[in-house]
Amino acid sequence: MASIKETSSIVTLTHPDNKETSVTILKYGATVYSWKREGVEQLWLSSAAKLDGSKPVRGGIPLVFPAFGKNTTDKYLKDLPQHGFARNSNWTFKGIVRSYPPTVQFELNEGNANRELIKAWPYKFTILYNIELGYDHLKTSVDIRNESDVPFDFNWLFHTYYNIQDSIENVYVHGLENQATHDNITGKAAVEKNAEVIIDREVDRRYLNVDVKENITILNKKTNQLVHGLIRENLSDAVVWNPWIKKSAGMGDFEPKDGYKNMLCVEPGHIHDLVTLRAKQKWSASQYMY
Numbered sequence: 567m568a569s570i571k572e573t574s575s576i577v578t579l580t581h582p583d584n585k586e587t588s589v590t591i592l593k594y595g596a597t598v599y600s601w602k603r604e605g606v607e608q609l610w611l612s613s614a615a616k617l618d619g620s621k622p623v624r625g626g627i628p629l630v631f632p633a634f635g636k637n638t639t640d641k642y643l644k645d646l647p648q649h650g651f652a653r654n655s656n657w658t659f660k661g662i663v664r665s666y667p668p669t670v671q672f673e674l675n676e677g678n679a680n681r682e683l684i685k686a687w688p689y690k691f692t693i694l695y696n697i698e699l700g701y702d703h704l705k706t707s708v709d710i711r712n713e714s715d716v717p718f719d720f721n722w723l724f725h726t727y728y729n730i731q732d733s734i735e736n737v738y739v740h741g742l743e744n745q746a747t748h749d750n751i752t753g754k755a756a757v758e759k760n761a762e763v764i765i766d767r768e769v770d771r772r773y774l775n776v777d778v779k780e781n782i783t784i785l786n787k788k789t790n791q792l793v794h795g796l797i798r799e800n801l802s803d804a805v806v807w808n809p810w811i812k813k814s815a816g817m818g819d820f821e822p823k824d825g826y827k828n829m830l831c832v833e834p835g836h837i838h839d840l841v842t843l844r845a846k847q848k849w850s851a852s853q854y855m856y
C-alpha cells in the first residue's frame with residue numbers, strides 16, 4: 567500500500583515498493599515540488615521558493631492555465647497575470663484515486679480558484695489533476711471540463727523545472743531538431759538546426775507543434791546517457807527555459823544564484839494558439855517523465 571501524508575498545506579505520496587520514491591505536492595497551485603526516484607531528487611526547487619501561498623513556487627511543476635505568459639489580446643485572458651491563476655490558487659485534495667501506480671487527485675474550479683484573479687475570467691469549469699507515482703516515472707494528467715453554456719479559450723502548460731545534478735554544461739536536449747521555434751527574448755521565429763540543443767546562455771524558446779510521438783530527452787553530452795525523458799499526450803508545444811546569470815540574479819526567489827547551472831525547464835503545453843473548449847466538453851493532456 568502506498569502511504570499518503572496530508573497536512574493543511576501539502577500531500578506526500580510514497581511508493582509502496584520503495585520508500586525512497588515519493589512525490590510532494592503543495593495544495594497551493596497543486597504544485598509538485600519534489601519528486602524523488604529511489605532517493606534522487608528529479609525536480610529543481612529554489613531554496614528561496616515561497617511555499618506559503620504568497621506567490622507561485624519557483625521550481626517543481628507549476629501549472630499554467632488559462633494563459634501562457636502575459637496574454638495581451640484576449641478579451642478576458644489579458645486581465646490575468648502572467649501564466650494565469652492555476653498556480654496561484656488553492657486546489658482541493660480529492661484523495662487517492664488509484665492504488666497502483668498510486669495516484670492522487672486535485673481539483674480546481676471557479677469556486678475554489680483565487681478569488682481576486684478569477685473575477686477576470688467569467689467561466690464555470692472543473693480541472694481534475696492526477697499525479698501518478700510509478701516506481702520509475704511520474705505522470706501528471708489533466709482533464710479540463712467546460713461547465714459553462716458557452717465556449718472558452720485557454721492555454722495549458724506544465725512548467726516543469728528539472729534538476730540537473732551534473733552541471734547544465736554537461737547536458738543537451740534532444741528531440742527538437744527541425745522544429746519551428748519562437749524566441750521569447752528576441753521575438754524571432756526560426757527553425758532549430760541542432761540535434762543537440764545546448765544551453766550556454768539565457769534561453770527562453772518556444773518549440774511549436776512538435777510531434778507528440780517524439781520523446782524529448784535531456785542527455786549527458788559525454789556519455790549520451792539519459793538524464794530525463796519526457797513523453798507527451800496532446801501537448802504539441804514545449805518551452806525550453808534557463809534564466810542564466812543575469813535573469814536569475816534579478817529574481818528574488820531564485821536561489822542559490824548559481825542555481826541556473828542545476829536546472830532546466832522543459833515545459834510541455836498547448837501554447838501555439840488557444841484551445842477552444844465547447845460547452846460541456848472535456849480536454850485532456852498529460853506528461854510522463856522517466
Ligand SMILES: O=P(O)(O)OC[C@H]1O[C@@H](O)[C@H](O)[C@@H](O)[C@@H]1O
Nearest residue numbers: 648649725750770771805807833
Ligand atoms: O517568472 P515566471 O512568471 O514564473 O516565469 C518564468 C518563465 O516561464 C517561462 O515559461 C517563460 O517562457 C519565461 O518567459 C518566463 O520568464
